[in-house]
Amino acid sequence: MAFYVDRGQWITSELLNWPPLRVYDNCSGAQWLAVADLVYLEGELNYTWLQFADGRRILVPYTLKRFEAKLPSSWFIRLHRHYLVNRQFIERIECDSTSPAFYLVTGAILPVSRRRWFILRRQLNFQRKVVQ
Template sequence: MRTIFYSTPSQFSLPTSTLNLYVRTAGKLAFPVTDLVYLQATGNYSWLYWQDGQRMLMPHCLKYYMNQLPSEWFIRLHRNCIVNLNYIERTECDPIDCNGVVYLHSGLKLAVSRRQWFAVKRLLVWHKKRAPRAAFLSI
């Protein structure tokens, strides 16, 4: 089993873009993408998980958000999950059947689809090169 460790989220500089969402109680609000940890699909709805532990259920599929999020900071792990690269602590892959897993700094474990595994690894290596202050350790 190969494990790759990444740095803490505070060591990265993220783009200052925002995600415009309509909240029923407050209307249209702009949320910084720096605080968005990951998104998970549930049918035609999406759960958005934030750094402070909050989560929001929004009436859009993940494809809607993929077009709004910066592609250099977010990657689709599976058909039902998009994750912010800055919150990935480490990755693991079983060499026999190549079932990939991504561990977040919060301790959460997210599955990576077999077809996406190499794209995820490639983007994480590229991300590491763009953020030279990141601690990168391969065991």
């Protein structure tokens, strides 16, 4: 079973006007990065990987919980204890016998925790389509 997300309803200037994130990288130093280009965040203990639309992946020494508080909650949703995803990059959600997964337009596949799945189904407006 697959759910497709209607992406046209989310186009707004709120995310584009959100203040950029200040990220420090050992190679390039401090830099300001646009929140609208952030595809997903992956938490790993006390560190977080930031995955951007252009393929950049940056490791920062902050927890995922800290980023969740700073990012707009209407755009970034928590899928799992390790993942926070930008709604504008979600292509579809598929449910198989094991667990649901979010498929992003970038080709990434992110798992959804069982407890969060029922909350996410209500939070997002899904259109159910049969995949053949």
